[in-house]
Amino acid sequence: MKPKFKNTIPYYIMPEGIYLGEDEYNSVLVENEDSKMEYLFSLFNGEYFIEEIVDLCNKKYTTDMTNDIQEIIETLSEAGYLENEYFENETLNNYMMERYKANLNYFSLFTDIYGNKYNLQKKINDTHITLLGVGGLGSQVLYHLASLGFHNITILDYDTLELSNFNRQLLYSEKDIGGLKTSLAEKRIIEYNPNINLKVINKKIESSKDVEEAIKGSEYVLCVADKPTLYIQDWVNEAVVKNNLPLVTGGILNKRGRFITTIPNNGCLECHKQKLINNDINIQNQLEQLNKNNYQRNNAAISSNVSILAGILVNEFLDIVIGINTPVSCNKIMEFDFTNYQLKELSSWNKQNKCKVCGNNEDKTI
Ligand SMILES: [Zn+2]
Numbered sequence: 081m082k083p084k085f086k087n088t089i090p091y092y093i094m095p096e097g098i099y100l101g102e103d104e105y106n107s108v109l110v111e112n113e114d115s116k117m118e119y120l121f122s123l124f125n126g127e128y129f130i131e132e133i134v135d136l137c138n139k140k141y142t143t144d145m146t147n148d149i150q151e152i153i154e155t156l157s158e159a160g161y162l163e164n165e166y167f168e169n170e171t172l173n174n175y176m177m178e179r180y181k182a183n184l185n186y187f188s189l190f191t192d193i194y195g196n197k198y199n200l201q202k203k204i205n206d207t208h209i210t211l212l213g214v215g216g217l218g219s220q221v222l223y224h225l226a227s228l229g230f231h232n233i234t235i236l237d238y239d240t241l242e243l244s245n246f247n248r249q250l251l252y253s254e255k256d257i258g259g260l261k262t263s264l265a266e267k268r269i270i271e272y273n274p275n276i277n278l279k280v281i282n283k284k285i286e287s288s289k290d291v292e293e294a295i296k297g298s299e300y301v302l303c304v305a306d307k308p309t310l311y312i313q314d315w316v317n318e319a320v321v322k323n324n325l326p327l328v329t330g331g332i333l334n335k336r337g338r339f340i341t342t343i344p345n346n347g348c349l350e351c352h353k354q355k356l357i358n359n360d361i362n363i364q365n366q367l368e369q370l371n372k373n374n375y376q377r378n379n380a381a382i383s384s385n386v387s388i389l390a391g392i393l394v395n396e397f398l399d400i401v402i403g404i405n406t407p408v409s410c411n412k413i414m415e416f417d418f419t420n421y422q423l424k425e426l427s428s429w430n431k432q433n434k435c436k437v438c439g440n441n442e443d444k445t446i
Pocket of ligand 1: 347349350351352431432438439
């Protein structure tokens with residue numbers, strides 16, 4: 081193990097001691113009596129194994145500092161200041177290290193000295209994901225996924241580009257109006273990140289079987305397709321439950337953005353619907369009425385709001401793929417208000433054993 085201060089953690093030597101971290105509200109002052117700590121910190125540069133650091137200090141100060149140094153390393157690691165440089169170059173080549181340099185700095189914020197930020201980037205590069213919908217939200221989500229370094233992406237859409245898309249769909253050009261969004265997205269995304277192996281499906285989703293076809297071979301699903309309004313979530317839910325895949329989904333509802341995450345065997349979107357119907361029978365009547373009227377939602381999405389929600393969805397997605405955080409929307413409908421930036425939980429649920437989609441077979445109530 082070769083301890084190193086993270087790239088995001090500078091330290092400054094001042095007469096009163098050593099300040100760790102550049103954030104004026106969170107930096108920490110460390111005592112620097114006889115400049116001992118200054119010398120020790122200078123050795124946390126990723127060049128020395130812990131044993132070498134101990135040897136160098138013991139020789140310089142002619143006293144046994146082994147336990148003190150171990151303790152300091154543990155404390156600094158737990159506080160999030162140190163990483164282990166010894167992992168370097170084992171997983172990523174120089175090109176990847178440069179392209180994803182800031183990603184690696186970000187991931188290092190979530191790892192201690194035992195964690196490996198390079199493995200997190202590698203996991204992103206190697207994981208096969210499906211993005212359903214490359215319209216307003218989807219085209220921005222796709223950019224974020226490409227920036228993070230997802231190299232194996234399947235995208236699905238059936239729409240063609242229209243003039244009215246340009247208030248929020250940044251991936252396309254006006255000269256391409258009338259073209260298929262999937263083909264146009266493919267062209268742009270491959271130029272942006274040539275490492276991506278992008279599988280394109282031009283198809284309108286009309287059943288859960290269609291979703292199953294699209295997500296075949298994927299390990300995670302992100303759904304921002306919103307048509308047909310009342311059915312798409314059911315079809316996607318059925319398909320991800322059947323294939324044991326985590327799902328992040330969401331959409332814009334006028335002035336608010338909603339997002340949800342489901343994890344296999346932990347309850348699904350149908351469990352939530354069942355819970356709502358059990359609590360209030362009127363909801364079932366409302367849904368039936370909307371179905372009769374073939375309800376389709378009108379779009380009131382502006383680009384800035386779409387960007388915020390796209391960012392949130394991708395962060396939730398990143399959390400479940402590399403596990404650096406627990407997604408806030410696990411089994412919850414979360415809602416972000418674009419007018420005041422407040423986030424609130426609208427609803428939460430647990431797995432319903434009688435769920436007709438994910439419940440235990442003998443208990444299903446179809
Ligand atoms: Zn369920």
